[in-house]
Structures are given as C-alpha cells and as structure tokens.
Amino acid sequence: MAEYGWPRLRGLAPAGRRFTDADEQHTRELLDRTGLTxxxxxxYENNLHPDPATRESIRTHLKHAIDTAARLGVDSVGTFVGRDPRLSVLENLREGEKVLPELVEYAGExxxxxxxxxxxxxxWHPDGYPGNLAYSPELWExxxxxGFYLNWDPSHLTWIGxxxxxxxxxxxxxIxxxxxxxxxxxxxxRNRYGFFGIVDKGGDPWATGWWRYRVPGLGEVDWRHVIDRFHDLGYTGTVSVEHEDPVWGGTPEKVKQGLRIAHRTLSPLVEP
Known part of the structure; x- marks a missing residue:
C-alpha cells in the first residue's frame, strides 16, 4: 500500500495524500487475506494548534482520514481535542466550540x-500541563x-488520580x-518531582519522572474489574491493546513478547 499516515506538518507540507481506489482495493485484499478487521x-494531532496554517493542515488530513474510514466501512476515527498553550483552559474551550463542531458534522455526514x-x-505544553483538553470527565461532558465520542484509556486516568x-x-x-x-x-x-513530573526533561518532552506506560498486566490498572464492569454493563465496543511499554519495546522480538503478555492478561477476561 502506498504510504498514508501522518503528514509532515513542519514547513506546512500538503496535508497528506488521499486514499485512492488502488489503496482501497489493496487494503481490502490484505484484510481478506489475513482475516483482520x-x-x-x-x-492524533492538535486540532487547536496555535498556528492557523498548521491547524488547517491538521483539519484537512483529519477529513482525509474520515473519508477513508467511510470508504472502508470503519465507523470511527480517533484524534485529540488538543490545546493552544497560549490560552487558558476556558479560552480554549470557547475556541473549540467555534471550530470543532464542523469536524463532527463532516464525520456525521x-x-x-x-x-x-x-x-x-x-x-505538548511547555510547562507540562495538559495539552489535550479531554483528560477528565468534566471535559468529556x-x-x-x-458531538464527540470517547476512546477510553484507563492508564491516563490512573496517573492523574x-x-x-x-x-x-x-x-x-x-465509549x-x-x-x-x-x-x-x-x-x-513523585515525592521529588511533584504531580506534573520532571522539569528538566533533557530534550525529551515525554520524560515524566514518576510514571511510565506498560502493557496490560504490568501496571496499576485492575483489568479483571475493568473488563468485568464492561461485561456487566453490556459494552459492545472494541478493546484494543496500545503498546507503549519501554521494557517490551525497541525490537520486533520485544514488541511481540509485550503483545503476548497483554494477550495472556486480557484473553481469559474477554474470551468466552
């Protein structure tokens, strides 16, 4: 398949290439051959990016992703709300109310x-504050x-309390x-760095200082009760492993082992 992913935003390159008929055919053949869905x-980009041209580039590519989902019969596209770090949270919410509904309408159509x-x-925030204004139930509401929906991730909820x-x-x-x-x-x-994490990140904006993401079963999330709650309430959506584990990453062999650990953790809970 021809490359179809994150566009280069720096320098404002064109916002990604469109998903062609040939891409669609190749994708469908690949899914049929592998049995995948x-x-x-x-x-996942900043839809409230402070630079107007970059924000428009992001919106354009998100619409390309929505168009592609519609062509393939995929019912959802994930992204972030984002944030303009120059503005307060409330100012960002007011800005979001002006510019985000058009994306929801485009997708809904x-x-x-x-x-x-x-x-x-x-x-995404220079001082380590939230750069995506969807981190709490108050903001979900x-x-x-x-008109947005939620891609629920318990790992982020856990470290913010x-x-x-x-x-x-x-x-x-x-959800x-x-x-x-x-x-x-x-x-x-955390007793050294405080809730917002390490200040001197050594050039790595994602250096946290007191937490790290793991595959299911190697952290604090109570997966037995999470999946049981989903079963009890009749959840019918997808549960998808997101692998950002630094211990089980870096090589294909380690990534595969991390996925095996996640499978061993989750499969007894989700399979009949």
Missing part, C-alpha cells in the same frame, strides 16, 4: 464518529456536547473504543 482509524482519546498529552472504574458506567453510551494500556507509578519519584 479495522476497529478505528487514527490521526459520512456515518463516522470522531472518538477523542483522554490522553493528557502533557508534552463538554466535548460530548459538541481518577479511578477508571468510576468513569465507565456514567459515560458508557459515549465506542477502548485502549488497553497500563501504567506503572513510582510514588517515591
């Missing part, structure tokens, strides 16, 4: 839901009012996709 397409991941994206189990039932009708990712916490390091 696509649960969701994804373009094509039978596609836009799902927002509740990732904090602290690396705001974005649901704009929210009990993931308590967020399932109230918002079940808006259409779930990311199975765990998080390992280091309270002793």
């Amino acid at each position: 696509i649960s969701s397409l994804a373009y 094509r039978g596609v839901k836009i799902v927002i991941e509740n990732c904090v994206m602290e690396g 705001w974005m649901f009012g704009l 929210i009990d993931p189990l308590e967020t399932i039932e109230p918002y079940l009708d808006r 259409v996709h779930t990311q199975a990712k765990d998080v390992e916490l280091f309270p002793g390091k």
Whole structure:
C-alpha cells in the first residue's frame, strides 16, 4: 500500500495524500487475506494548534482520514481535542466550540464518529500541563456536547488520580473504543518531582519522572474489574491493546513478547 499516515506538518507540507481506489482495493485484499478487521482509524494531532496554517493542515488530513474510514466501512476515527498553550483552559474551550463542531458534522455526514482519546498529552505544553483538553470527565461532558465520542484509556486516568472504574458506567453510551494500556507509578519519584513530573526533561518532552506506560498486566490498572464492569454493563465496543511499554519495546522480538503478555492478561477476561 502506498504510504498514508501522518503528514509532515513542519514547513506546512500538503496535508497528506488521499486514499485512492488502488489503496482501497489493496487494503481490502490484505484484510481478506489475513482475516483482520479495522476497529478505528487514527490521526492524533492538535486540532487547536496555535498556528492557523498548521491547524488547517491538521483539519484537512483529519477529513482525509474520515473519508477513508467511510470508504472502508470503519465507523470511527480517533484524534485529540488538543490545546493552544497560549490560552487558558476556558479560552480554549470557547475556541473549540467555534471550530470543532464542523469536524463532527463532516464525520456525521459520512456515518463516522470522531472518538477523542483522554490522553493528557502533557508534552505538548511547555510547562507540562495538559495539552489535550479531554483528560477528565468534566471535559468529556463538554466535548460530548459538541458531538464527540470517547476512546477510553484507563492508564491516563490512573496517573492523574481518577479511578477508571468510576468513569465507565456514567459515560458508557459515549465509549465506542477502548485502549488497553497500563501504567506503572513510582510514588517515591513523585515525592521529588511533584504531580506534573520532571522539569528538566533533557530534550525529551515525554520524560515524566514518576510514571511510565506498560502493557496490560504490568501496571496499576485492575483489568479483571475493568473488563468485568464492561461485561456487566453490556459494552459492545472494541478493546484494543496500545503498546507503549519501554521494557517490551525497541525490537520486533520485544514488541511481540509485550503483545503476548497483554494477550495472556486480557484473553481469559474477554474470551468466552
């Protein structure tokens, strides 16, 4: 398949290439041959980017992803709300209310839901504050009012002090996709760096100082109770492993082993 992914935003290159008839045919043949299905397409960028040209480039490519999802019969596309770090949270919400509904309408006209991941994206903010304004149930309710849905990820909730189990039932009708990712916490390091994490990141905006993401089963998330709660409430959406584990990453062999660990953790809970 020809390359179809994140466009180069720096320098404002054209916002990605369109998904062609040949791409569609090749994709369908690949899925048929492997027995795989696509649960969701994804373009996780900052839809409130402070630079107008970059923001427009992002919007254009997100629409390309929505068009592609519609062609392939995929019912959702994932992205972030984002944030303009020059503005307060409330100012960003007012800006979002002006510019985001058009994306929801565009997707809805094509039978596609836009799902927002509740990732904090602290690396997008120069001071380590949330760079994606969808990190808490309070903000979920705001974005649901704009027509968005939720790509629920318990790992982010855990490190910011929210009990993931308590967020399932109230918002079940808006959770259409779930990311199975765990998080390992280091309270002793938090006592040194504080809640917002390490200040001197050594050039790595994602250096946290006191938490790291793990595959399911190697962190703090209570997967037995999470999956049981989903079963109890009749959740019918996708549970998709997101592999960002630094221990089981770096080589194809380690990545495969990380996925095996995730499978061993989750399969007894989800398979009949």
